[in-house]
Amino acid sequence: MEWGNSMTEYNFAYLDEQTKRMIRRAILKGLAIPGYQVPFASREMPMPYGWGTGGVQVSAAVLTPEDTLKVIDQGADDTTNAVSIRKFFERTAGVATTTATAEASVIQTRHRIPEEPLVEDQILVYQVPIPEPLRFLEPRETETRKMHSLEEYGPMHVKLYEDISRHGHIATAYAYPVQVEGRYMMDPSPIPKFDNPKMEMPAIQLFGAGREQRIYALPPYTKVVSLDFEDHPFDPSKAPHPCRLCGAEGAYLDEVITDDEGGRMFVCSDTDFCERRRAAGHEGAQA
Amino acid sequence: MTLLMSVRDITKYYGRYIGCAEVSFDLYPGEVMGVVGESGSGKSTLLNCLAGHLPPDRGEVLFDSRVDGPKDTLKMSEPERRMLGRTDWAFVHQNARDGLRMNVSAGGNVGERLMAVGARNYGDIRRQATQWLGRVEISETRIDDRPTTFSGGMQQRLQIARNLVTGPRLVFMDEPTGGLDVSVQARLLDLLRGLVRDMGLSAIIVTHDLAVVRLLADRLMVMKDGHVVEAGLTDQVLDDPQHAYTQLLVSSVLQV
Ligand SMILES: [Zn+2]
Numbered sequence: 001m002e003w004g005n006s007m008t009e010y011n012f013a014y015l016d017e018q019t020k021r022m023i024r025r026a027i028l029k030g031l032a033i034p035g036y037q038v039p040f041a042s043r044e045m046p047m048p049y050g051w052g053t054g055g056v057q058v059s060a061a062v063l064t065p066e067d068t069l070k071v072i073d074q075g076a077d078d079t080t081n082a083v084s085i086r087k088f089f090e091r092t093a094g095v096a097t098t099t100a101t102a103e104a105s106v107i108q109t110r111h112r113i114p115e116e117p118l119v120e121d122q123i124l125v126y127q128v129p130i131p132e133p134l135r136f137l138e139p140r141e142t143e144t145r146k147m148h149s150l151e152e153y154g155p156m157h158v159k160l161y162e163d164i165s166r167h168g169h170i171a172t173a174y175a176y177p178v179q180v181e182g183r184y185m186m187d188p189s190p191i192p193k194f195d196n197p198k199m200e201m202p203a204i205q206l207f208g209a210g211r212e213q214r215i216y217a218l219p220p221y222t223k224v225v226s227l228d229f230e231d232h233p234f235d236p237s238k239a240p241h242p243c244r245l246c247g248a249e250g251a252y253l254d255e256v257i258t259d260d261e262g263g264r265m266f267v268c269s270d271t272d273f274c275e276r277r278r279a280a281g282h283e284g285a286q287a
Numbered sequence: 288m289t290l291l292m293s294v295r296d297i298t299k300y301y302g303r304y305i306g307c308a309e310v311s312f313d314l315y316p317g318e319v320m321g322v323v324g325e326s327g328s329g330k331s332t333l334l335n336c337l338a339g340h341l342p343p344d345r346g347e348v349l350f351d352s353r354v355d356g357p358k359d360t361l362k363m364s365e366p367e368r369r370m371l372g373r374t375d376w377a378f379v380h381q382n383a384r385d386g387l388r389m390n391v392s393a394g395g396n397v398g399e400r401l402m403a404v405g406a407r408n409y410g411d412i413r414r415q416a417t418q419w420l421g422r423v424e425i426s427e428t429r430i431d432d433r434p435t436t437f438s439g440g441m442q443q444r445l446q447i448a449r450n451l452v453t454g455p456r457l458v459f460m461d462e463p464t465g466g467l468d469v470s471v472q473a474r475l476l477d478l479l480r481g482l483v484r485d486m487g488l489s490a491i492i493v494t495h496d497l498a499v500v501r502l503l504a505d506r507l508m509v510m511k512d513g514h515v516v517e518a519g520l521t522d523q524v525l526d527d528p529q530h531a532y533t534q535l536l537v538s539s540v541l542q543v
Contacts (some may be wrong), residue, residue: 134299137388150366154373154403158395161402164409165431166393229409 013060013093014196019043023061023215027141030217035180037131042213047088051081052110053210055127058090059108062123062206063089068096070104075112075252075269083109099272111174111196115251115273118203120220126189131216133177133187153185157229162284164232173237178224186216194236194252200226243268244286246277253270289351291316291457291489297336297346305513306332310346312508312518313426317455319483319490321504321521323497323536329513330493331461337491338378338459339368350375353456353541373403377450381462383442386449387434393420394430400453419448423478440471444478451482460492464499497537501525509533 019041026040045053063069069089073082077099085108086097098104100145101116110127118124134144137155147153154175163171176193180186188196189207199205205218218224219265228234239253244265251273266287268274292314299306305331314320322330335341337348339360352375360368373379380386387396397416398406406412416538419428423444425437434442441462463479464472467533479501483490492503500521501508507524509517509532517530528534 146365150369152369152403154405157400157402157407158391158399159396161409161412162395163393165392165413230407231409 010092012065013063013089013095013280014045015043015057015060019057020061023057026215027058027061027217030206030215030227031204033184034218034222035178035186035216037214037216040213040215042210045210048085049211050129052085052108052127053252054208054212054215055108055110055125055210056085057210058206058208058215059089059106059125060093062125063078063106064094065093065095065195067105068098068103069093070098070101070107070272071109072107072112072114072270072272073110075114076271077255078271100276107211111190111192112252112269113191113198113201115248115268115270117198118201120202122203124201124203124205124214126191126205126209128214129211130175130189131137131187131207131212132212133175133185133207149236151183153179156185160227160229164229170228170232172234176234177227180218180224180228181227182225188224193226193234194238196224196226196234197236214217231243239266241266242284243274243277244284246274246282247284248274248277248282289316290314290349290357291318291351291358291385292337293347293349294337295347295349297333297343297348299332299336299341299343299465305329307343307510307513308409310508310515311376312515314457314489314491316489317487318506319488319492319508320461321500322491322493322510323495323500323507325508327493328510330510332513333510334459334461334491334493338376339363339372340378352456368443374453375456377453377455377458379443379446379458379460379463380448381465383434383446386446387442389435390433392431392433393425393437395429396445396449397452398432400449404453416448419452420444422482423448424474438471439467440475443467443475448481451486451488454486455537456489458488458490460490462494462496463492464494464496472496479503497525498538509536 023040026038029038045056071082071086073079089095092096101114106123108125132144134147138144160170174190174192175187176196178186178188202220204220207216226234238250242249243251243253245267247269251268254269255264255266258265290313295311295312298308301522310333324330336343349357350360351357394416397419398412401412417430420427420430421532425441425444434445504521507521508515511532517524517533525537
């Protein structure tokens, strides 16, 4: 990797203009057909698959020099993955970066939607490992494509049926399948189902899967319905207690280990949200 | 009485080789048609052409669908034909593994067809699955077990339940007792006969086993080299075969 030496060797945001145009076409097609997986020619990026190369390519294609970028990983701005992606764009695009959700125009995320509601003109870019929600049912790509085109989604409920028969309730907690605008079945990426209801939002949502070479998208205010049964309705499951640090109720919490004796506590997974609340004087039981 | 299905001139070539040629027959509601012949006789090719799994080169398959009345299923769009495959039609494979989801519980296997046509009440789906396991003599206690833990005979019975749960009008069966032990076969045949009678099912059964058609089929077609060489009421054909080939089949001279 030589990109530390000379910025001029690289185009804005690393990718060449032709590649960015190709990715933008895929994004526009994705926005025109919400939830539909658009194939694109994924490029080698200077980071391994699994590090969000799909999301990085989508971000690279939508970023402009005026943008402010935020990168989160499981809700946190300071994990190795989030830091390295943020640094990558600082160096290759020279864009401003932030940890504040409200100040960001583009947010790349892995596994979470920020707690602070997003607004129009913001773009949320998801890193997606497995874009095909039907994959567990049907390994053949030709067949899943046919199931999508014919809207043969009944078997999706088999997975939920299996959950209930085994656990007494729908145990799927992440990557909980959704149907978009009453049409395409979509994998929301491994966000907690807690975040599913937030997907009906004013911001644009873009999903990039690098290894699988797929892009899909949700335009603002798209209808997104989590699958369920009449007698087992979708339950985003709220945390049973408030955040120990900031006292937030109704935020998504992570269990963290606090000492060597196995002490544990529940705190906001969205670190920026939690810090801002504490800075504003909110307190949890721990503080 | 209206025909359920009218098959005309179904012909399928594999390159220069005949798969099946000029096969025509009518099927009435509640009637079971047996198709017998040696392997390579064209009986499986015929079944796959009729069920829409294989496009024939020629012919028509008029089916009296519940929704639209008689329609040529070969001219249907794929979505229409696949919908038919989930509603009016069912297909029982010789190898239960081809017709089941092996990584899904017995209840999920039976429930899938219900969910595929829009069932969204877990309790109802579960009740119907339980009821159908009972009808195919699988203990209710096995409802959450995967078919991988079932014997061959149980897997085949589960496949039948999975197919019949939505009340199809026509069942295609490809060697439904093939590969099973003789005693298991007998039980399965008994069960099939009961279901066909109770539900007033129509069926097209392809088999090399004359005992199967003797027990299940009202009428019989004998195929050889892609052609139907003899057809008629099952008892007539088996007890008084006219064609030399059928005579060989019946006299068990041929190891089919
Ligand atoms: Zn907090």
